[in-house]
Amino acid sequence: MSHDDPYAPKSPSCDNKFQLVKVESWVNGVTSSSIVGLSARFGSPLPRDAANAIRRPTVLANPINCCAHSSSKLTNFVALAKRGDCTFTAKAQIAQFGGAAGLLVINDNEDLYKMVCNKNDTSINITIPVVMIPNSGGKILEDSIAGGGSVELLLYSPIRPAVDLSAGFLLLMAVGTIVCASLWAEFIACEQVDERYKQLTPKDPSSSATNNGDDSEKEVLEINSKLAIGFLLMASAFxxxxxFFMASWFIWLLIVLFCIGGIEGMHVCLVTLILRFFKNCGRKTMNIPMFGDVLILSLVVLPLCMAFAIVWAANQHAPLAWIGQDVLGICLMITVLQMARLPNIKVASALLMCAFVYDIFWVFISPLIFHESVMIAVSLIFL
Known part of the structure; x- marks a missing residue:
């Protein structure tokens, strides 16, 4: 995708259109994360298709700001440099003079700054691609190289289609999840099981069928206006x-929590579906200490759900890992939506308004306070 900015300075030798660039990376031959960058007003344009791009090794410029002749060998390498201390064109000229095949400039925040020429740059001749990448993506590459890893990059600027089918697919998936959750209890849930969502919870032998019905009703959380506002505050705090705590251990903690929720949701969905079509499976139980009588079906399905989540977590950066993530997320949301209830349109409107304010503030207003969009900065952590 490319676009022109009439307000960005340009000159006869510095009049390229800005291109959104996809930076694919490999560390020691293994596919790593992709980074979205922005090309400069100067330099050579990038190919539109990955098949026409050349996969090249990457090296850190030395000095890292690339404001002086680099002591690192740059020939046929993509140079990685940090923003600051000199102009963008000076960095590009030094990298090009050293034989670099391209230059990636790491920004000091998560924004994609438009690299333009200065007023004095009237006759520059830069023939290598120059791309700005966000700080988080640059740090990943920098740490990999500093740790002794062999990093290779593929730079290209894919054409954005007029109709984005992926957006339609996401909308369809979201609507389908909500519809499925709303119809789950009536058309899918098995009537033969008293506790549909608690096959692995302790059971009280003295409780009657009436008490079981009451317990089932207690599982439903009725959302009111106060809870809607509390959701806004809790989501903002999180x-x-x-x-402020973008450490790798904290990210892994979130991944573990997501896997636990996904395992529970997938277990509930699979057990309920199987019991719906194979009701005899609900007759065989096993007595387990602290849990009481547990369906054997639950004991069989649970390890499969755990294995699914573990495989996804171990391969979350693989090209098709999004399928496993969506499956876990959909199962989790179906289970959560079974437990939440909006009593009236007033509460629903309050919840939607809180969500609207939450998005607008953290995407568009937060840069005025934190000098960058907090929502975008956090989302880039998981790329």
């Missing part, structure tokens, strides 16, 4: 926690 977002700030992510923003």
């Amino acid at each position: 977002l700030m926690l992510l923003y």
